Structures are given as C-alpha cells and as structure tokens.
Amino acid sequence: METVKDYFASLVFDDRVMKATLSDEIYDSLKKTIEEGSEPNIGVANAVAAAMKDWAVSKGATHYTHWFQPLTGITAEKHDSFISPSTDGGVIMEFSGKELIKGEPDASSFPNGGLRTTFEARGYTAWDPTSYAFIKDKTLCIPTAFCSYSGHALDKKTPLLRSMAALNKQALRILRLFGNNSTKRVTGYVGPEQEYFLITKEMYEKRPDLCFTGRTLFGAKPPKGQEMGDHYFGVIKPKAAAFMEELDEELWKLGILAKTEHNEVAPAQYELAPIYTTANIATDHNQLTMEIMQKVAAKHGLVCLLHEKPFAGINGSGKHNNWSIATDTGQNLLSPGETPYENAQFLLFLCAVIKAVDDYQDLLRISVATAGNDCRLGASEAPPAVVSVFLGDELNAVLEAIETDTPYKGAEKTRMKLGVDVLPGFNRDTTDRNRTSPFAFTGNKFEFRMLGSSNSIACANIMLNSAVAESLRIYADRLEGEKDFETALHSMIRNTIKDHKRIIFNGNGYDENWIREATEKRGLLNFRTTADCMPHLLDKKNMDMLISHGVFTEAELKSRYEIMLENYCKTIVIEANTMVNMAKTQIVPAIEAYAADTAKAAASKKSLDFTLVCGYETGVVRKLSALADLIASKAEELETALISLDKAEDIGAKSVMIRDTVLGLMSELRIPCDEAETITAKNYWPMPTYADLLFGIK
Ligand code: ADP
Ligand code: MG
Numbered sequence: 001m002e003t004v005k006d007y008f009a010s011l012v013f014d015d016r017v018m019k020a021t022l023s024d025e026i027y028d029s030l031k032k033t034i035e036e037g038s039e040p041n042i043g044v045a046n047a048v049a050a051a052m053k054d055w056a057v058s059k060g061a062t063h064y065t066h067w068f069q070p071l072t073g074i075t076a077e078k079h080d081s082f083i084s085p086s087t088d089g090g091v092i093m094e095f096s097g098k099e100l101i102k103g104e105p106d107a108s109s110f111p112n113g114g115l116r117t118t119f120e121a122r123g124y125t126a127w128d129p130t131s132y133a134f135i136k137d138k139t140l141c142i143p144t145a146f147c148s149y150s151g152h153a154l155d156k157k158t159p160l161l162r163s164m165a166a167l168n169k170q171a172l173r174i175l176r177l178f179g180n181n182s183t184k185r186v187t188g189y190v191g192p193e194q195e196y197f198l199i200t201k202e203m204y205e206k207r208p209d210l211c212f213t214g215r216t217l218f219g220a221k222p223p224k225g226q227e228m229g230d231h232y233f234g235v236i237k238p239k240a241a242a243f244m245e246e247l248d249e250e251l252w253k254l255g256i257l258a259k260t261e262h263n264e265v266a267p268a269q270y271e272l273a274p275i276y277t278t279a280n281i282a283t284d285h286n287q288l289t290m291e292i293m294q295k296v297a298a299k300h301g302l303v304c305l306l307h308e309k310p311f312a313g314i315n316g317s318g319k320h321n322n323w324s325i326a327t328d329t330g331q332n333l334l335s336p337g338e339t340p341y342e343n344a345q346f347l348l349f350l351c352a353v354i355k356a357v358d359d360y361q362d363l364l365r366i367s368v369a370t371a372g373n374d375c376r377l378g379a380s381e382a383p384p385a386v387v388s389v390f391l392g393d394e395l396n397a398v399l400e401a402i403e404t405d406t407p408y409k410g411a412e413k414t415r416m417k418l419g420v421d422v423l424p425g426f427n428r429d430t431t432d433r434n435r436t437s438p439f440a441f442t443g444n445k446f447e448f449r450m451l452g453s454s455n456s457i458a459c460a461n462i463m464l465n466s467a468v469a470e471s472l473r474i475y476a477d478r479l480e481g482e483k484d485f486e487t488a489l490h491s492m493i494r495n496t497i498k499d500h501k502r503i504i505f506n507g508n509g510y511d512e513n514w515i516r517e518a519t520e521k522r523g524l525l526n527f528r529t530t531a532d533c534m535p536h537l538l539d540k541k542n543m544d545m546l547i548s549h550g551v552f553t554e555a556e557l558k559s560r561y562e563i564m565l566e567n568y569c570k571t572i573v574i575e576a577n578t579m580v581n582m583a584k585t586q587i588v589p590a591i592e593a594y595a596a597d598t599a600k601a602a603a604s605k606k607s608l609d610f611t612l613v614c615g616y617e618t619g620v621v622r623k624l625s626a627l628a629d630l631i632a633s634k635a636e637e638l639e640t641a642l643i644s645l646d647k648a649e650d651i652g653a654k655s656v657m658i659r660d661t662v663l664g665l666m667s668e669l670r671i672p673c674d675e676a677e678t679i680t681a682k683n684y685w686p687m688p689t690y691a692d693l694l695f696g697i698k
Contacts, residue, residue, distance in 0.1 A: 056082075111563045130161070157280070197317065210310070233262055251274075466549050
C-alpha cells in the first residue's frame with residue numbers, strides 16, 4: 001500500500017526533484033537565486049523550465065499556469081498548454097525559460113484601484129522561485145508575483161516578499177551587533193490555523209444568502225446551539241471525517257504540512273492546522289488549502305464555509321497566524337535562550353515586537369479588515385477590535401523587573417545589567433492559557449488571532465514584518481556606534497517597556513471593562529469597522545514607514561485603500577440586496593401563505609360551529625400580518641438607503657454611509673423575519689433553518 005511518505009509532496013517540484021533533475025551547476029545556481037532572492041538568469045531559467053516541464057508531463061500535466069494572488073483575495077491562473085506543433089504534423093511539449101520567468105495575463109478585470117489605466121491593461125507575472133511549483137488539476141502551477149507594466153504591485157505576494165526582505169535586512173543588523181556574523185538570512189515563519197464550517201450541499205443550495213454571500217442573513221436561534229460545548233474536540237462525524245481524510249491526502253500531495261484536524265466550538269465547525277513554514281510559502285499554502293477545502297467538500301456533497309460569521313449567535317471562524325522569526329542556522333529569535341547574552345537578544349526582539357504592535361495597532365487592525373471579519377471581532381468569540389499584547393505572568397514579571405530595576409524573583413544567579421540572567425523556559429502551558437488576546441506570546445512565537453477565516457494571511461504578515469522591521473531599524477540605528485553596547489541595550493529595552501507597556505494586557509480581552517480601560521485610560525485604538533480603520537492606511541506615519549522599507553509605493557497604498565473599501569462596500573451591498581430579495585420573494589410569501597391557510601382553517605372551523613372563538617388562529621394571523629407589514633416597510637427602507645449610496649462623493653464617504661445606515665437597516669429587517677420563522681409552520685418556511693444547517697451532517 002502506498003504510504004503518506006510515498007506520496008507526500010509528489011505533486012511538488014521541490015528540492016528533491018530539483019536535485020534529481022537538474023545538473024549540479026544549474027541546481028547550485030537556482031539555490032543561490034532562492035537563498036539570496038536574486039534574479040534568475042535566462043540560462044538557468046531555460047534549464048529549470050525544461051526539467052519542470054518533463055517532470056510535470058511525466059505526472060500527467062498538459063498545461064502550465066502562472067499562479068498569482070490578485071487583490072481579490074483569492075488566487076488566479078491562466079492556463080496555457082505545453083503543446084507546440086512539430087514539423088511532422090504532430091506536437092511536442094515545450095516550456096521555455098522565458099515562459100517560466102514572466103507571463104502577461106490580460107489583467108484588466110482584476111482590481112487595481114486606479115493603478116493601471118486602460119491602455120496599460122496588461123499586467124505581468126514574475127516567477128517566485130522561493131515557493132515551489134506544483135501540479136494541480138493536470139496543470140503545472142508556478143507561483144508568481146503580479147505587477148502592472150510600470151512595476152506597481154497588483155497582488156499580495158509582492159509586498160509580502162518585500163516585507164520579508166525588510167525584516168531580514170534589519171534583523172541581520174541587530175544580529176551583527178550581538179557578534180553574530182554567521183547568519184546569512186533571517187526569515188519570518190508562519191503556521192496559520194484555519195477554521196471553517198461544513199454543511200450539506202443540498203441545504204446550502206436552498207439558501208440564496210449562503211450562495212450569494214457565504215453567510216446566513218436570516219435565521220432564528222436554534223433550540224440547540226453551542227451552549228453544551230459538546231462539539232469542541234468531540235468525535236468527528238463520519239461524513240466530516242471522510243472529508244478530512246481526503247483533504248489531508250490532497251494537501252499532502254502538494255507538500256502542505258496539514259497536521260491537526262479537530263472539531264471547533266460551534267456545531268459543524270472545524271479547524272485545520274499545518275506545520276509552520278516561511279511566511280511566503282505559508283501564504284501560498286493557505287490559499288491552496290482554502291481552495292482545496294472547497295473542492296474536496298464538493299466531492300463529498302458538502303460545502304465548506306470560509307466566511308467569518310456564517311451564523312449569527314454561533315461562533316464565527318478565524319485564522320490564527322502563529323508567527324516567529326528565525327535564522328538560516330535554525331535559531332528562533334523569539335525563543336528565550338540559555339545564556340544571558342541570548343536572553344538579552346531575545347528581550348530585544350521581544351521589545352521590537354511589542355513596540356511594533358503598539359506603534360502600528362492601526363495597520364494590524366487594517367490588515368484583517370473585511371466586512372466579514374467586522375461581524376466577528378469583539379463579539380465575545382474573537383478578540384476585540386482593540387489590539388493588545390498578551391505576555392503571560394512570567395514574562396510580564398521579567399519586563400516589570402527590568403522596568404523598575406528590581407531583581408526578578410525567578411532569576412537565581414547574579415543579575416547582569418539587563419536585570420535577568422537566566423530566563424525561565426516559557427513552556428506553552430504557562431503562556432497560552434489566554435485565548436482572548438488578539439496578539440499572544442505563546443512560548444517561542446506570537447499568535448495573531450484577529451485574522452478572519454477567509455483573509456489571505458499575506459496582509460497580516462506584510463504589516464507584522466514591516467512594523468517589526470521598523471522597530472529593529474530604530475534599535476540598530478541607536479545601537480550601532482555605541483561604545484558601551486550593554487548599557488545602551490539595557491536602557492533601550494527599559495525605555496521600550498516604559499513607552500509601550502500600555503499595549504500589554506494579560507487579562508480577559510472579552511471583558512467590556514477592558515475596552516473602556518484600553519480606549520479611555522490607555523489611549524489604544526478601537527476601530528470597530530473596516531470603514532473606521534481603512535482611512536488610516538494613508539496616515540503619514542504609516543505611509544512613511546511602509547514606503548521607507550520599500551514594502552509599498554505611495555501609489556500602491558492609495559490603490560489598496562480604494563480596493564479594500566470597494567470590497568467592503570460591494571460585499572455589504574450584495575448582502576443587503578440579497579436580504580431585500582429574500583424578504584420580498586421568499587419570506588413574505590411564506591408568511592402570507594401560512595397566514596391565509598390558518599385563516600381558512602379558522603373559517604372552516606367556524607362554519608361547523610359559529611360559537612368557536614378561534615383565538616389561536618386569529619392571534620397567529622394578526623401577528624404574521626403585522627410582521628409581514630413590518631418586513632415590507634423595512635425592506636423598502638433598505639432599498640431606499642441602497643439607492644442613496646449613489647450620492648456618495650467617493651469610496652470613503654460611501655463606506656461611512658454603509659456603516660451608518662445600511663448595516664443598521666439590515667439588522668432591523670432581519671428581526672421581524674427571524675421572529676416570523678418561529679411562528680410559521682416549518683413546512684411553509686422557504687429555507688433550511690439554523691437547526692437544519694448546523695446539525696445536518698451525520
Ligand atoms: P494551538 O494554538 O491550537 O494550541 P499549537 O500551538 O500546537 O496549537 O500550534 C499552532 C500553530 O503554530 C501550528 O500551525 C504550528 O505549526 C505553529 N507553530 C509552532 N511553532 C511555531 C513557530 N516557531 N513559528 C511559527 N509558527 C509556529
Ligand atoms: Mg492557536
């Protein structure tokens with residue numbers, strides 16, 4: 001029998017295949033390109049392309065595509081076949097270095113936020129050799145960056161790679177200060193835990209809201225929800241288990257290190273965690289994982305919901321972005337070390353992260369901002385929209401000792417200037433109890449928990465890498481040229497703790513008092529919606545930082561602001577239209593039919609015995625008639641509000657109108673509809689209920 005070892009990464013043109021198929025010279029040259037992030041030369045590209053093609057064809061591939069991540073948030077591909085006519089009237093399979101390095105998809109219908117005028121409608125894709133090519137659906141997929149002709153990034157990979165380069169550059173400066181001259185590269189590593197729901201395809205198709213928007217826009221509370229907590233880590237139902245088994249197999253073939261699968265808190269909710277890898281590959285793999293989840297689900301008669309909040313009143317889905325930085329020699333820079341010197345270095349990197357999160361709270365919030373995620377953040381199931389850092393009691397005590405220059409009780413030996421010599425080993429048991437923090441230190445990594453389940457993890461890691469690169473740049477500027485390195489380091493760490501301790505919060509992030517304390521006493525930011533936070537992408541301090549590290553250009557930032565708000569507005573307008581449509585064409589008619597039949601029943605009872613009161617029927621008919629009237633008028637109000645959106649001057653104004661009027665009217669329309677559901681006989685109700693959806697998988 002074929003074992004996992006046999007087929008793991010069998011569809012990936014990885015290091016093993018490269019070694020086996022490329023000459024030593026080409027292999028070394030390609031490795032150098034990958035490690036140094038330099039441009040591949042055409043000779044190498046030709047040899048690699050030929051080897052890739054032969055390998056792909058031997059695996060049954062007929063086509064190739066440049067695989068990229070435009071700003072739609074999903075991946076895009078344009079397939080070309082390998083075939084080329086041969087002189088004898090047949091075909092040969094061809095793939096050149098030029099085709100590998102660069103592609104020119106007609107990109108005019110991808111969002112570009114004004115970056116590409118129509119005469120420049122073509123974008124180009126450029127090979128990213130740091131992420132392996134792979135085969136999907138008989139197509140060789142080549143991970144690529146996507147840019148406009150003038151070189152502006154139109155995707156999420158380009159700025160991610162730039163942010164990784166910025167982090168590498170600044171982290172190396174710091175390592176050199178600690179006398180480390182051997183490290184050649186510092187890389188951000190990410191393990192994204194992915195939550196999702198599974199429901200049956202049959203029920204999904206009966207809900208226009210799910211089909212059009214990915215979430216339910218109506219639905220009364222089911223008699224049973226998640227209150228018993230009996231789903232969490234419970235036995236996986238056979239249908240879901242079969243889905244997971246096939247999903248794992250498909251992911252493993254693509255070299256994706258899917259490691260754990262378990263039930264989540266809500267009924268029908270699950271989680272998949274992969275083993276961490278570089279931020280770039282983790283991003284590619286997470287995009288692929290989301291795509292393959294949907295495909296495998298379809299094969300099992302299921303639908304995988306990746307929306308952040310598919311069901312009101314039931315926990316939504318997020319993504320935990322576990323993030324660390326490590327050297328090419330395998331040292332995790334966020335891991336407390338054995339020696340005082342290592343610990344000083346650890347504390348510096350720790351402080352760099354704390355400072356980064358405090359200085360760029362807004363960018364981190366922006367990096368997870370979508371209409372879908374707004375439904376979930378701060379709803380006592382996911383971190384609040386206020387960003388804070390959780391360190392745990394032990395590490396907190398260490399920082400307090402440094403700040404106040406008092407001995408740390410855990411340190412037994414004599415203190416060095418930093419106030420600590422040997423730090424305790426922070427095992428996860430003592431650091432990871434708090435699940436309510438948006439940004440938690442979990443022993444040797446930080447877990448950024450604000451991401452929505454459908455977000456590309458690129459955005460969060462772009463901001464995280466860049467903000468930390470900025471802290472490190474400031475530190476390196478200060479420390480380089482210092483004669484007394486230790487004293488300077490000590491005071492810098494102390495000052496960071498003093499200046500940024502407001503961002504550290506070890507309590508319950510779901511507590512309302514915390515939000516008050518955070519905003520009123522500590523002055524932390526609280527952007528409830530995408531419309532609130534997005535304009536701050538263009539704040540001078542944020543633009544200056546991102547531009548100075550070469551992560552974005554000014555034009556790119558402006559275009560991203562437009563695109564993100566466009567997405568926000570479009571998403572909510574589609575939801576609102578779907579609600580109006582469902583209310584008018586499905587819900588009201590169902591209510592009317594049931595009310596009419598109830599009235600008929602009363603009339604026929606009375607015709608038998610005119611003394612009968614028929615109080616029950618009268619009550620139901622009255623109640624339903626009133627609800628139908630209310631629904632009709634709320635639907636009309638919502639429609640009017642949608643029409644008036646056309647008056648908005650620009651996308652910023654439109655997003656504010658949506659936030660202030662449309663969202664409220666949507667909730668107002670939902671209330672009478674959900675109430676009607678609880679009174680109308682089930683066989684009249686036009687769609688599966690929450691109970692059907694959530695407990696439909698056996
Ligand atoms: P949980 O948070 O659900 O308790 P774990 O802490 O075991 O689960 O792991 C969560 C994720 O963190 C996994 O994807 C894992 O690969 C990833 N991870 C573990 N160590 C690191 C690290 N040093 N850097 C980045 N991610 C990591
Ligand atoms: Mg986790």
